[in-house]
Amino acid sequence: MRPEAQALKGHLDVLLLAALADGPRHGYAIKEALRDGSGGRFDLPTGTVYPALHRLERAGLIAGSWSVVDGRRRRSYRLTDAGERKLAGERANWREFAQAVTGILERDPWPATS
Amino acid sequence: MRPEAQALKGHLDVLLLAALADGPRHGYAIKEALRDGSGGRFDLPTGTVYPALHRLERAGLIAGSWSVVDGRRRRSYRLTDAGERKLAGERANWREFAQAVTGILERDPWPATS
Protein backbone atom coordinates (compact mmCIF):
# COMPACT_ATOMS: atom_id res chain seq x y z
CA MET A 1 0.00 0.00 0.00
CA ARG A 2 1.29 3.44 -0.82
CA PRO A 3 2.42 5.16 2.34
CA GLU A 4 0.40 8.29 1.69
CA ALA A 5 -2.66 6.11 1.19
CA GLN A 6 -5.36 5.52 3.77
CA ALA A 7 -5.69 9.25 3.90
CA LEU A 8 -9.15 8.96 5.38
CA LYS A 9 -8.14 7.22 8.54
CA GLY A 10 -11.54 6.08 9.64
CA HIS A 11 -13.50 9.19 8.79
CA LEU A 12 -14.91 7.90 5.54
CA ASP A 13 -18.41 7.17 6.81
CA VAL A 14 -19.14 10.68 8.00
CA LEU A 15 -17.91 12.10 4.70
CA LEU A 16 -20.17 9.79 2.71
CA LEU A 17 -23.15 10.62 4.90
CA ALA A 18 -22.40 14.33 4.58
CA ALA A 19 -22.32 14.01 0.80
CA LEU A 20 -25.96 12.90 0.99
CA ALA A 21 -26.98 15.62 3.43
CA ASP A 22 -28.92 17.75 0.96
CA GLY A 23 -30.41 15.10 -1.27
CA PRO A 24 -29.88 11.71 -2.89
CA ARG A 25 -26.82 10.99 -5.00
CA HIS A 26 -25.47 7.93 -6.77
CA GLY A 27 -22.11 6.42 -5.89
CA TYR A 28 -20.08 7.96 -8.64
CA ALA A 29 -21.56 11.39 -7.94
CA ILE A 30 -20.67 11.01 -4.26
CA LYS A 31 -17.11 10.22 -5.24
CA GLU A 32 -16.99 13.37 -7.40
CA ALA A 33 -18.62 15.53 -4.74
CA LEU A 34 -16.03 14.51 -2.17
CA ARG A 35 -13.20 15.09 -4.61
CA ASP A 36 -14.45 18.53 -5.63
CA GLY A 37 -15.59 19.48 -2.15
CA SER A 38 -12.15 18.77 -0.73
CA GLY A 39 -10.13 20.54 -3.36
CA GLY A 40 -8.98 17.21 -4.74
CA ARG A 41 -7.70 15.89 -1.43
CA PHE A 42 -10.30 13.12 -1.14
CA ASP A 43 -10.13 11.51 -4.56
CA LEU A 44 -11.26 8.09 -3.46
CA PRO A 45 -10.83 4.92 -5.50
CA THR A 46 -14.06 3.14 -6.35
CA GLY A 47 -12.77 0.17 -4.39
CA THR A 48 -13.10 2.40 -1.34
CA VAL A 49 -16.39 4.09 -2.15
CA TYR A 50 -18.64 1.24 -3.23
CA PRO A 51 -17.87 -1.21 -0.43
CA ALA A 52 -18.33 1.62 2.07
CA LEU A 53 -21.75 2.47 0.62
CA HIS A 54 -22.78 -1.16 0.86
CA ARG A 55 -21.64 -1.19 4.46
CA LEU A 56 -23.67 1.94 5.26
CA GLU A 57 -26.69 0.46 3.54
CA ARG A 58 -26.40 -2.80 5.49
CA ALA A 59 -26.21 -0.69 8.63
CA GLY A 60 -29.47 1.02 7.67
CA LEU A 61 -27.94 4.49 7.49
CA ILE A 62 -28.59 4.98 3.78
CA ALA A 63 -31.12 3.45 1.38
CA GLY A 64 -30.34 2.71 -2.25
CA SER A 65 -32.50 2.33 -5.34
CA TRP A 66 -31.68 1.41 -8.93
CA SER A 67 -32.45 3.54 -11.94
CA VAL A 68 -31.21 3.89 -15.51
CA VAL A 69 -30.08 7.23 -16.88
CA ASP A 70 -28.72 7.58 -20.42
CA GLY A 71 -28.26 3.83 -20.71
CA ARG A 72 -26.19 3.67 -17.55
CA ARG A 73 -27.52 1.94 -14.48
CA ARG A 74 -27.26 3.91 -11.30
CA ARG A 75 -27.79 3.17 -7.66
CA SER A 76 -28.97 6.29 -5.88
CA TYR A 77 -28.68 6.59 -2.16
CA ARG A 78 -30.53 8.72 0.33
CA LEU A 79 -30.05 9.18 4.07
CA THR A 80 -32.46 7.25 6.27
CA ASP A 81 -33.72 8.75 9.52
CA ALA A 82 -31.09 6.72 11.32
CA GLY A 83 -28.55 8.08 8.86
CA GLU A 84 -29.56 11.66 9.58
CA ARG A 85 -29.17 11.05 13.30
CA LYS A 86 -25.86 9.31 12.74
CA LEU A 87 -24.61 12.20 10.65
CA ALA A 88 -25.54 14.73 13.34
CA GLY A 89 -23.78 12.65 15.99
CA GLU A 90 -20.72 12.08 13.87
CA ARG A 91 -20.48 15.75 13.02
CA ALA A 92 -20.36 16.59 16.72
CA ASN A 93 -17.95 13.75 17.28
CA TRP A 94 -15.64 15.06 14.58
CA ARG A 95 -15.58 18.52 16.12
CA GLU A 96 -14.58 17.08 19.48
CA PHE A 97 -12.00 14.79 17.94
CA ALA A 98 -10.46 17.51 15.80
CA GLN A 99 -10.31 19.90 18.72
CA ALA A 100 -8.59 17.29 20.89
CA VAL A 101 -5.99 16.48 18.25
CA THR A 102 -5.37 20.12 17.43
CA GLY A 103 -5.05 20.89 21.13
CA ILE A 104 -2.34 18.30 21.50
CA LEU A 105 -0.46 19.23 18.35
CA GLU A 106 -0.40 22.90 19.25
CA ARG A 107 0.28 22.43 22.94
CA ASP A 108 3.39 24.36 23.92
CA PRO A 109 4.62 23.52 26.39
CA TRP A 110 3.25 20.26 27.72
CA PRO A 111 2.11 19.87 31.31
CA ALA A 112 5.04 19.37 33.66
CA THR A 113 6.98 16.18 33.05
CA SER A 114 6.87 13.88 36.05
CA MET B 1 -13.96 -4.30 18.92
CA ARG B 2 -16.00 -1.57 20.54
CA PRO B 3 -17.65 0.53 17.86
CA GLU B 4 -16.57 3.80 19.39
CA ALA B 5 -13.05 2.43 19.52
CA GLN B 6 -10.41 3.07 16.90
CA ALA B 7 -11.11 6.69 17.62
CA LEU B 8 -7.59 7.50 16.58
CA LYS B 9 -7.85 6.02 13.15
CA GLY B 10 -4.36 6.60 11.91
CA HIS B 11 -3.62 9.76 13.84
CA LEU B 12 -1.89 8.01 16.69
CA ASP B 13 1.65 8.49 15.42
CA VAL B 14 1.50 12.26 15.27
CA LEU B 15 0.05 12.37 18.79
CA LEU B 16 2.85 10.22 20.15
CA LEU B 17 5.48 12.30 18.39
CA ALA B 18 3.86 15.49 19.69
CA ALA B 19 3.99 14.13 23.23
CA LEU B 20 7.77 14.01 22.88
CA ALA B 21 8.05 17.46 21.34
CA ASP B 22 9.51 19.21 24.37
CA GLY B 23 11.63 16.48 25.83
CA PRO B 24 11.99 12.74 26.44
CA ARG B 25 9.24 10.76 28.15
CA HIS B 26 8.71 7.12 28.94
CA GLY B 27 5.77 5.15 27.54
CA TYR B 28 3.51 5.37 30.54
CA ALA B 29 4.14 9.10 30.87
CA ILE B 30 3.25 9.55 27.19
CA LYS B 31 0.00 7.70 27.80
CA GLU B 32 -0.79 10.02 30.72
CA ALA B 33 0.21 13.14 28.82
CA LEU B 34 -2.16 12.28 25.97
CA ARG B 35 -4.97 11.47 28.38
CA ASP B 36 -4.55 14.70 30.34
CA GLY B 37 -3.77 16.82 27.29
CA SER B 38 -7.00 15.72 25.60
CA GLY B 39 -9.29 16.16 28.56
CA GLY B 40 -9.56 12.41 28.93
CA ARG B 41 -10.57 11.77 25.34
CA PHE B 42 -7.42 9.89 24.39
CA ASP B 43 -7.10 7.41 27.23
CA LEU B 44 -5.21 4.78 25.29
CA PRO B 45 -4.83 1.17 26.37
CA THR B 46 -1.23 0.08 26.80
CA GLY B 47 -1.81 -2.48 24.06
CA THR B 48 -2.14 0.50 21.75
CA VAL B 49 0.68 2.65 23.10
CA TYR B 50 3.57 0.22 23.44
CA PRO B 51 3.32 -1.45 20.03
CA ALA B 52 3.01 1.99 18.45
CA LEU B 53 6.17 3.19 20.20
CA HIS B 54 8.03 0.10 18.98
CA ARG B 55 6.83 0.82 15.48
CA LEU B 56 8.03 4.43 15.67
CA GLU B 57 11.36 3.28 17.03
CA ARG B 58 11.78 0.72 14.25
CA ALA B 59 11.00 3.52 11.80
CA GLY B 60 13.81 5.62 13.33
CA LEU B 61 11.50 8.44 14.40
CA ILE B 62 12.12 8.01 18.13
CA ALA B 63 15.01 6.51 20.10
CA GLY B 64 14.54 4.64 23.36
CA SER B 65 16.83 3.95 26.31
CA TRP B 66 16.35 1.92 29.47
CA SER B 67 16.67 3.22 32.98
CA VAL B 68 15.48 2.26 36.45
CA VAL B 69 13.63 4.75 38.64
CA ASP B 70 12.28 3.78 42.07
CA GLY B 71 12.74 0.12 41.32
CA ARG B 72 10.68 0.37 38.14
CA ARG B 73 12.31 -0.10 34.79
CA ARG B 74 11.53 2.55 32.26
CA ARG B 75 12.12 2.99 28.59
CA SER B 76 12.50 6.66 27.80
CA TYR B 77 12.00 7.89 24.27
CA ARG B 78 13.22 11.01 22.55
CA LEU B 79 12.53 12.35 19.06
CA THR B 80 15.26 11.73 16.51
CA ASP B 81 16.03 14.33 13.86
CA ALA B 82 13.90 12.32 11.47
CA GLY B 83 11.19 12.31 14.09
CA GLU B 84 11.28 16.08 14.42
CA ARG B 85 10.93 16.43 10.68
CA LYS B 86 8.17 13.86 10.61
CA LEU B 87 6.32 15.70 13.37
CA ALA B 88 6.53 18.99 11.49
CA GLY B 89 5.24 17.36 8.32
CA GLU B 90 2.47 15.51 10.09
CA ARG B 91 1.36 18.63 11.90
CA ALA B 92 0.94 20.38 8.55
CA ASN B 93 -0.73 17.31 7.16
CA TRP B 94 -3.19 17.24 10.02
CA ARG B 95 -4.15 20.86 9.49
CA GLU B 96 -4.88 20.18 5.81
CA PHE B 97 -6.79 17.02 6.59
CA ALA B 98 -8.85 18.61 9.35
CA GLN B 99 -9.68 21.59 7.18
CA ALA B 100 -10.79 19.35 4.32
CA VAL B 101 -13.04 17.23 6.55
CA THR B 102 -14.49 20.25 8.33
CA GLY B 103 -15.11 21.91 4.98
CA ILE B 104 -17.13 18.94 3.80
CA LEU B 105 -19.05 18.48 7.03
CA GLU B 106 -20.04 22.12 7.16
CA ARG B 107 -20.72 22.53 3.48
CA ASP B 108 -24.21 23.87 2.94
CA PRO B 109 -25.29 23.46 0.31
CA TRP B 110 -23.24 21.12 -1.81
CA PRO B 111 -22.18 22.00 -5.35
CA ALA B 112 -24.97 21.46 -7.84
CA THR B 113 -26.03 17.85 -8.24
CA SER B 114 -25.39 16.63 -11.77
Place this chain on the structure above:
DNA sequence: AATCAATACGTAGGATAACTAGCTATTGCG
Protein backbone atom coordinates in the same frame (compact mmCIF):
# COMPACT_ATOMS: atom_id res chain seq x y z
C1' DA C 1 -13.82 2.58 -37.91
C1' DA C 2 -11.14 2.21 -34.03
C1' DT C 3 -9.70 3.71 -29.82
C1' DC C 4 -9.76 5.89 -25.58
C1' DA C 5 -11.46 8.69 -21.65
C1' DA C 6 -15.14 9.27 -18.77
C1' DT C 7 -19.03 7.44 -16.57
C1' DA C 8 -20.97 3.75 -13.58
C1' DC C 9 -21.07 -0.43 -11.08
C1' DG C 10 -18.76 -4.15 -8.71
C1' DT C 11 -15.54 -7.87 -6.05
C1' DA C 12 -11.33 -10.33 -4.10
C1' DG C 13 -7.61 -10.15 -1.44
C1' DG C 14 -3.84 -7.77 1.13
C1' DA C 15 -1.72 -4.60 4.33
C1' DT C 16 -2.06 -2.25 8.43
C1' DA C 17 -3.84 -0.14 12.43
C1' DA C 18 -5.92 -0.16 16.86
C1' DC C 19 -8.03 -2.93 19.88
C1' DT C 20 -9.06 -6.86 23.56
C1' DA C 21 -7.23 -9.86 26.62
C1' DG C 22 -3.81 -11.60 28.85
C1' DC C 23 0.83 -11.55 31.28
C1' DT C 24 5.00 -9.94 34.79
C1' DA C 25 6.57 -6.93 38.40
C1' DT C 26 7.11 -3.06 41.91
C1' DT C 27 5.43 0.66 45.09
C1' DG C 28 2.37 2.46 48.28
C1' DC C 29 -2.15 2.99 50.40
C1' DG C 30 -6.18 1.41 53.19
Place this chain on the structure above:
DNA sequence: CGCAATAGCTAGTTATCCTACGTATTGATT
Protein backbone atom coordinates in the same frame (compact mmCIF):
# COMPACT_ATOMS: atom_id res chain seq x y z
C1' DC D 1 -3.33 -8.45 52.93
C1' DG D 2 -5.21 -6.92 48.95
C1' DC D 3 -5.79 -3.52 45.57
C1' DA D 4 -4.81 0.58 42.74
C1' DA D 5 -1.38 2.80 40.40
C1' DT D 6 2.84 2.56 38.00
C1' DA D 7 5.61 0.33 34.25
C1' DG D 8 6.48 -2.78 30.75
C1' DC D 9 5.10 -6.46 27.29
C1' DT D 10 2.77 -9.82 23.44
C1' DA D 11 -0.68 -12.68 20.77
C1' DG D 12 -4.47 -12.68 18.17
C1' DT D 13 -8.82 -10.39 16.39
C1' DT D 14 -11.20 -7.25 13.64
C1' DA D 15 -12.19 -3.40 10.77
C1' DT D 16 -10.82 -0.35 7.35
C1' DC D 17 -8.99 1.22 3.32
C1' DC D 18 -6.45 0.10 -0.39
C1' DT D 19 -4.71 -2.22 -4.96
C1' DA D 20 -5.94 -4.64 -8.76
C1' DC D 21 -8.99 -6.36 -11.41
C1' DG D 22 -13.50 -7.05 -14.08
C1' DT D 23 -18.03 -5.57 -16.62
C1' DA D 24 -20.50 -2.22 -19.54
C1' DT D 25 -22.05 2.19 -21.92
C1' DT D 26 -21.46 6.90 -23.97
C1' DG D 27 -19.07 10.27 -26.42
C1' DA D 28 -14.94 12.43 -28.13
C1' DT D 29 -10.75 11.94 -30.83
C1' DT D 30 -8.07 10.00 -34.42
